[in-house]
Amino acid sequence: DQQVKQNSPSLSVQEGRISILNCDYTNSMFDYFLWYKKYPAEGPTFLISISSIKDKNEDGRFTVFLNKSAKHLSLHIVPSQPGDSAVYFCAATSNQAGTALIFGKGTTLSVSS
């Protein structure tokens, strides 16, 4: 049973617009969430994280929102750029899981110019 779900396999956005990537989780013990970006032939690259004590974390063009009651988080990219085209993975961890990351299946973002 998947504990971290990214229900949209793909997303297409125009350059300059907002990209919103969504992630749902089922394990209420998760207390730390991360987003990674992956280009072909490269390993995942850390983007941004959020602790469960917060509901928002911002870093430049990237903002992550956490809704604990809904067990939902989202990554907003504003403005989107063609170089943002990649696979985005949502990951979660808990004190029980230690430092093991539990990943979703990923969402492929395509930003067109």
Added chain:
Amino acid sequence: DAGVTQSPTHLIKTRGQQVTLRCSPKSGHDTVSWYQQALGQGPQFIFQYYEEEERQRGNFPDRFSGHQFPNYSSELNVNALLLGDSALYLCASSLGQGRGEQFFGPGTRLTVL
């Protein structure tokens, strides 16, 4: 500053064979985690090594084993290969056993025929 490096890049084996994959962590990092990423899936945690010991293990059979050396580099060994072991194997390094960011290598693509 070299990031996480993995070797080999690609590997082809036949069923029943054994394979060893290698990982050098980012400079200054002492913890190495291994993940398996099957096609169309997110990375799945195999195990983590810290201070030359396996500290945490995911839901993988004993055919999967590892080792960490005094210089923090690590090996992943898989015995009695199955077709289903075909995947991208990712190594990630981090500092200590805290919940900080994990840095990923580019992975080793293993194909089992």
